[in-house]
Amino acid sequence: MRVLTYGTFDLLHVGHINILRRARELGDELYVGLSTDEFNAIKHKTSFMSFEDRRVILQAIRYVDKVFPETHWDNKISDVQKYDIDLFVMGSDWEGEFDFLSEYCDVMYLPRTEGVSTTLLKKKKGI
Numbered sequence: 001m002r003v004l005t006y007g008t009f010d011l012l013h014v015g016h017i018n019i020l021r022r023a024r025e026l027g028d029e030l031y032v033g034l035s036t037d038e039f040n041a042i043k044h045k046t047s048f049m050s051f052e053d054r055r056v057i058l059q060a061i062r063y064v065d066k067v068f069p070e071t072h073w074d075n076k077i078s079d080v081q082k083y084d085i086d087l088f089v090m091g092s093d094w095e096g097e098f099d100f101l102s103e104y105c106d107v108m109y110l111p112r113t114e115g116v117s118t119t120l121l122k123k124k125k126g127i
């Protein structure tokens, strides 16, 4: 059973670890599509850490089996097919957004961890 999730995972925090752990516990393998810096620019986001650094950190997490670049909004169906994904998982801030994937795999939204986000951390630290 292979699980897939996506994100930027900048300034890694406990909310990220929680969703990665819970996603991994739902299957045997966890694949993560990591937003590239170019894709973040399209989303009007600038990460503190580079794609390469975010990738190194994510790959070091025990719940993560494979990290691949996410470069475009429209790659999700082909990623699910290419990586033979059984379950797609995202935080509840994305509730309903990826229901179109249910034609290809199971889709689940997990509750976010309260009180923490990369945006909040940046604000708190003035970065």
Ligand code: CTP
Residues within 6 Å of the ligand: 005, 006, 007, 008, 009, 010, 015, 016, 019, 089, 090, 091, 092, 093, 094, 111, 112, 113, 114, 115, 116, 117, 118, 119, 120
């Ligand atoms: N996430 C979560 N709980 C949080 C923050 C994030 O479960 N407190 C989940 C998101 O729902 C998403 C994944 O972690 O499925 C990656 O989210 P990402 O956008 O990289 O992290 P955020 O902290 O939400 O970043 P930002 O503030 O820039 O939106």
